[in-house]
Structures are given as structure tokens and as C-alpha cells.
Amino acid sequence: MSYTFSSNRDRELGTHYINDGYLIVPVADRESFERIQRLVADSAGNVLGVSAADPETFLNTIHEKVRANELNSFRLEIIRRVNAEPWLRSDYFELARPILECIVGNELAMQLRVNLSIQLPEDDSSLLPVHADVWSGDSPFEAVVWTPLVSCYGSKAMYILPPAADQGLREDFPEYATGSSEDLFQRVKDEVVWIEIKTGEVLIFNQNLPHGNRINQESETRWSMNCRFKGVFTPYGDKKLGEFFEPITLKPASRLGMEYRFPQLGRDQTE
Template sequence: MLQSFLTESEVAISQKLLEDGYVISPVDNLPGLNEIRKMIVELACHHLKIDYPSDPEHFLNHIHDLVTVENLNSLRLAIFRGMNDLSWLRPTYFSLGRSNLFSLVGNELAMQNRVNPSIQLPMDNSSLLDIHSDIFSGETPFQVVQWLPLVSVSGKKSMFILSPEKSKAVVKNLKDIGDMPSVYEVVQQDLKWLDIPYGHVLIFDSSCLHGNVVNDSLESRWSLNCRFTGLFTPYTSYEKKLGSFYLPITTRAATKIGIRYVEPGGFKE
């Protein structure tokens, strides 16, 4: 006999996301991750007109030897376009965190229509994401972000997050604290810098305050991100609604039966 509808592991991982605001786990599909990284290195090499490197990890970590801050955005755009043209990218990206996404979000999901790449060169202050909550920019609070490093990240080569409890307290008093740089000063001591080795994936609550600062390591950071939400959640933003920004990915048979159901007709008015 059972007293809980959720399994023990589902309860544990849900508690972790609710308390810490994030979950880091080994990917469910390591060969898929390796293919994604290989494809990104290929796109970068094609853009830079160079041969595929013998050590892809070293190539990514040291991309700042080949690209300047000024040329970085055109590389990022070439990768964004190239990878999002591939029909296997989104299903494979989803497969990396599939089991956790099913436990944390649900088994009928909608996924952002694009996967976004981010590259941060050492000491580059031109592409920073200041401390923020995604909900400030019109995202639904019913979502998580799946964030994937393509190289191992830690410290300021990675991103930071503030716990849900502390984020809530800060957001509540935002008016009194002032602008976002002041918020960063206030919460700096409480931020958690996420150590994520290659082969692991992060799922986080983007209503928690998060962001990055200047990457003070000697290596470049490469990451991908994409949002997931339950198929049947409120879509309050006109811009970020289901059918355009979010697309259904795991619609189940009972939902299809419901959608296809036709009311009895033929009655006279």
C-alpha cells in the first residue's frame, strides 16, 4: 500500500528544486550530448574557416585565442542559426534532462521553439547577464530552464543563483533596494555559484534571481539553454505563448482524444 502518489525519488528531486532553485544531474543521453558538442564545434570551425580540432574541449575552452569580443556575436549567430536548422537538436536536447523534466514539470510538455547558445570569453564584460528573474521579462512562472554547459564550469566561469526563499524576499522589497546592481551587492554573500562538470545538465527555477559576472577564469564558457513548461499551464504572455514561442513535444493519447473529440451533431435548432 502506498501513501504517496509520487515516488520517493520524485519527491526528493522536487524538494531540491523547490528549496535550492536548481538541480544538477548527469545527462540521460551522453552520446546525444557528445553529438551536440561535436556539431557545435563543426559549426564554429566552418564559421572560422578552420579544420576540426583534435581536442574539441580544448578548442571550446580556448576559443578566445581565435575570436575577439567584436567577432563573438557573429560566431554566436552562426551557431544559433546552424544548430536550430537541425531537426534532431530539440529532441536530443530534451533527451538530456528527460527523466528530471518528467519528474519536475510533467510528462506533457511544451518546449521553447529554439535552443540558445551563449559564449563568454574570459574578462569580457560585453555579454553579461546581470542579476534578474526571467519573470521580469514576461516569462511564465510555470517553467524551468534547462541549462547545459559544453565545457566544465565552476566559479565565475559559471552562473549564480539565489535560493527561492531569498529571491522571494528580495523581489518583495525590490522597490526599496533600488536598481539591479544594488540588488547584486545586497545578495552577493548568499549567491550559489554552480559547479557543473561536462556531462551534467542543470535545471533551474528562473523565477529565482540568477545571472553571471565577468568570467575571471582563463577559459571560455559555452552553454546552451532552453525553457520547458507543462503543456496545460497558463500562457499569459502574448509574445511567449503556446504555438509559437513554446511548442508541444510530448502530447499523450488521452489529450489527442480530447482535442479530436467531436460533439454530437445533427440536432435541429
């Protein structure tokens, strides 16, 4: 008989995460989700000088109020405002705490700023071409928690290349490494999985796999937030502890270990 140290459920979720590259689960804390969705909608409303009655309808129809050429400064201003709320990051963490503990660990580092994406219908000016975060300096130990503030389907969503297809791409990679990201997308477009996800759910994905988005051809605007998490003691890429990540759930034994200094030997003993 072989022994195991994790529950059946953790092993099952872990296998899905490894084989599919992502998991979609209900938010662990519905109130936190509603607070965050409301904060983003109210911040957007304040920037525009209008009131956001029903947050989801307001966000879905923001293209009636914001033009593509104003979108990036609008988005950055909302990011600034929502990240100024002291509770934002702890509420964001609560959306995904159990799945993070299952997939990443229970001593976690969290990105200092939660990001926001807005994809207006038919707008080609704010797309994220196919990429893996790890290609541009993220640590391969990071996972992304991606939260839709409106339901996402079709081209309103993001896509990810599953691990099996990523393996195939690796064999052809030298051909594409110097080409355009559009060539790379054409190579994988029939193999990517479009993530269909509703409000009240959260996506956790492996950012080592190629992913991105295309022009949103649906009639609603996409709003999603994303934030990276990793085990505090796993290796860091360009995004360092203190500058980009902050420990959020250090345990007492780790605190003691990090602070520990051996007692100094007396002068006469060292000479």
C-alpha cells in the same frame, strides 16, 4: 497512515528543486550530449574556417580566435546553424527527459529554439545582469534546462539566488525595483550560489528565482546552452504555444480531448 502517489526518489528530487531552486544531474543520454557538443564545436569551426579537433579544448580556447566585438554575430550564426539540425531539439530533450518528467511533467512544451551563451574571459560585453525570466514575460510554470558544453566553475559559471534568500529580497524589493541591476546584484551577491557543473551534467533551474552571470575571470571561455520547458496545459506568459513553445510529448488522451467536438444537433432539434 498517509498515502502517497509518487516514488521516494521523485519526492526527494522535488524537495531539492523547490528548496534549492535547481538540480544538477548526469545527462540522461551521453551520446546525445556528445553529438550536440560536437555539432556546436564543428559549427564554430566552420564559421571560423578552422577544424575543431577535440571539441571541449576547442570551445574552451575560442577566445584565442574570436574577439569580443565579433562575439555576438559569431554566436548568432552558430545558433542559426545548430538549430537548423532537425535532431537538435530531440537530442537536447533526451539529455534531461527523466528529470523533466520528475520536475515538470510528461506532457511537455519545449522552446522552439535552443539558445547558446558564450562568455569570453574578461569580456564585459555579453553579460546577463541579475534577472528572473518571469520578470520579463516568461510563465512562472517554466523550467530551464541549462547544459554546459565545457566545465563551468568560479566566475565562468552562472549564479542563482536560493528561494530563502529570494524571500528576503522580496521584502526589500520596492527599494530595488527602480534602481540599477548592479544595485540589485550588490544586494544579493553574498547570498547567490555559483553553479559548479561539469560536462556530462545538466542543470535544471527555477527561472522564477533571480540569476545571471558576471565577467568570466577564469582563463577559459564558457559555452552553455539553455532551453525552456513547461507542462503543455499550464498557463502561458508572453511566450505562447506555436510562437515560442511547441508540444513535444502529448499523450493520446490529450490529443483526443483537444480534437473533440460535440456532435451537432440536427436543425429540427435546435429550432
